[in-house]
Amino acid sequence: MKVIKIGIASQQQMRERVLMIAKGQIQVRPSDPKIWFTSMRSLAQVLSDENRALLNVIRESNPISISELAELTGRKQGNLSRTLKTMSNYGIVKMQKQARALRPIVCADRYEIFV
Numbered sequence: 001m002k003v004i005k006i007g008i009a010s011q012q013q014m015r016e017r018v019l020m021i022a023k024g025q026i027q028v029r030p031s032d033p034k035i036w037f038t039s040m041r042s043l044a045q046v047l048s049d050e051n052r053a054l055l056n057v058i059r060e061s062n063p064i065s066i067s068e069l070a071e072l073t074g075r076k077q078g079n080l081s082r083t084l085k086t087m088s089n090y091g092i093v094k095m096q097k098q099a100r101a102l103r104p105i106v107c108a109d110r111y112e113i114f115v
Contacts, residue, residue, distance in 0.1 A: 004092065004108040007033030008040055008115045033114050035090050040115075046086060047111070054083065058093070058106050065101035 009017070014036055020026045037043040054073060063069040066084065070077040084104050087093040095102040 001109040002107065003110045003112055004035060005031070005033040005112045005114060006043065007036045008043065008113065009036060009038070011038055014038075035092070037090075043113070046090060046092070051083060051087070054080075055087075055093070055106050058104050059109070064098060064103050066104065067101065069104060 017026070021028060037046070054069075054075075057063075057072055058069065061069075061072055063072060066077055066080055069075075070080050073080070084093055084095065084102075088095050092107055094105050094107055096105055097103075
């Protein structure tokens with residue numbers, strides 16, 4: 001089971017952390033979060049109940065395209081594309097290029113949140 005660790009920190013806290021890492025003052029540990037959000041609200045928007053249900057459909061059905069996923073979920077393709085792009089930007093899903101389509105793949109089975 002793949003776990004993605006998610007951190008919540010302000011922009012300032014993230015900036016300070018990156019600078020400390022760059023200066024060698026702290027080292028990134030394998031146990032550190034890989035994905036960062038600036039607030040619980042922004043995390044809740046990306047991992048809303050609806051979007052977590054979408055991730056489950058992707059995991060269980062393995063759709064070969066966004067079009068197939070739209071058919072499975074009853075959601076509009078444009079809406080799905082935007083949602084998947086956001087999730088992809090955060091590393092929650094990856095979009096694998098197929099011949100003429102993008103195939104959504106969920107990157108984890110579970111998420112741990114660190115505040």
